[in-house]
Amino acid sequence: MLWTGEPPQAEALKEAMESYFNALQGFLLHCHGSMAGAGTTLFSSIQASVKQIVGTSFRLLQGSVSLYEGEYEKGRKPSIPQLAGAVWEACSNLKKVPATNIKAIGKAMTQVTVSMKDVLREMKELKPACFSPEPDDAYANPETETPNSDEDDLGDDLTPAEFEVSEMVADIVSEALVVIKELIRAITGMIKLENPKDDGAFVATLENLLKLCQDFGVQIDELGACVYPPQELSLMKQTLGRIRENIGEIEADVKGFKNSSSGALLGTCRRLQSSIENMETELDKRVDAEVVGKMQNVTL
Template sequence: MGKAEKERLNQTLNSHLNTIHETLQLLDQTPASSLDKVSWEEVVKTGDQVSKQATIVGMLWTGEKPELKAVEENMAAYFNTLQGFLLLSHGSTVGAGPTLSSCIHASVKQVVDCSFKLMMETVSSYGSHNKDLKLEVPRLVGSVWEACSALKKTPATNITAIGRAMTQVAVSVKDVLRELKELKPTSSNLKDEACDDGAPTAESGVQDDDNSSDGELGNDLSPEEMKIAQSAIGVVSETTVVIRELIRTITGMLKQEKPDDGSSFVDSLEKLLKLCQEIGVQIDELGACLYPPQEVIAVKAALEEISRIISEMLAVVESFKTFSATFLQACIGLRSSITHMESELDNSCTTDIAAKMQNVAVSD
């Protein structure tokens, strides 16, 4: 009898899983703009219902083996609630751009994945005397709770989703800034400075040992390279300001995100995010090229790309109903830092060529 019950439960479960899989395919399709948009609050409330159903599942396993009918009824109630949750989630993507849709899909998929694991485990544990299996069900119930609770943190608007994505870029750029500030001159330069200051030779030797590990890590820059690194710090620092002001500009337009704004408004936001991510890539490239030997050509190329991106950003922001003067000032500041760094690079190249010419003259 136990084997027949288990087989029956497996068939019932597979039927429900197939239905949910079919509904999931709907989420991959863009809903028609003519459909009524479902508020994210409704999705969250339905998520709470999924969480409650998971609690009921857990309660079935606190005592003796539950009756087959009770398990089947509970399973049907759970998957009906889950399917309603998926349909509402799809409705919430009306007017959503790629970034918001991606956030919604990720949160929804987490709820579905946890639900599948829970229901599959309940069927697997049915009739088992293994205490470890029965302990696994409460743990999986907790996973469903967490996934449903995380829905409250999912962005509900395009602006919020894009703002968060830009914040991630800002964090990455700040990491590059921190690494650049950790760059140090070569130990030989430190030794020369110590000798000029009249420091004892023994102390200079200790200083060399202390910085030997830095040299191995590539933090051994010549005076000319340090000047370029310092100018790069200015560029990266000003980039963080640009991204910060861009985020402020976008979040300040929360009231503008209305249905009558049309897809063009969302497209503009998505373009700004793409440009922001592109500038993050160029900053990573810039930071990587500053470790010795510094790649001057690659650095110049990165600076040119950053300048191009800033111009495109300004063109998009200027098309909005309200233009941000602070964002414009941030862009001007970044361009000024780029100009300064390009000047340092040119001076470095001139100095390098002069040094090589001098060496040729001496050898002759």
């Protein structure tokens, strides 16, 4: 139906809606057929895109009806071009949905690296609290006084000890990011060498690796959150333990790859495991020091 800027006529609106619903029904049937053999990740990608198209389509039709009947709130007249534009955008997004299970899983793994990069960026933006001169010194040397305009920024009040912990976490996140990148590279190398089919067994293996990657990403987020004061060292250590277990599962799955370039990945996994163990040792020392300090302050 061509939009002229005027409210649609009843018969024209009815014909347009019937035609649209028929097209939408055919689209849904086609999508249902395309989901045959789709794994969890590809199925979710298709489903999310289809929901977006259906949702924007219904909003377009509702807007058309309310415009015809004049039943809309004052100042909230529906914009048909805007609603139609949302449908076009949803259709364009459907074209970006991966065509195979392997591509869908690879895209989802890449999204995990994007999240990790955000955590790493936040860790690198942290800085220790600026030294503030005593009032007498500031009065004696007013030119050397530097106003702390960022004193309310989150993370700016890290003590030197807390800042050291944040640097250790940044190193862990950086190495974790390399692990995911090497995993994607190993899978890509195996696909090029062996040209595996998009069958159930292989897809199930990749789906399991994806789940491990996504869990890995969640744990990295939690580890990054622990850095902000007051730092919870015990929770940080628990999170590191879960990450270590997660890496072990990834290693076990990758060792099952045949003729794949997984050597570099296993090497990065071992380096990350070593870094985690070193950080756990350092956290134990800090926790012990805190306990001793609290006991010394206890008066009997």
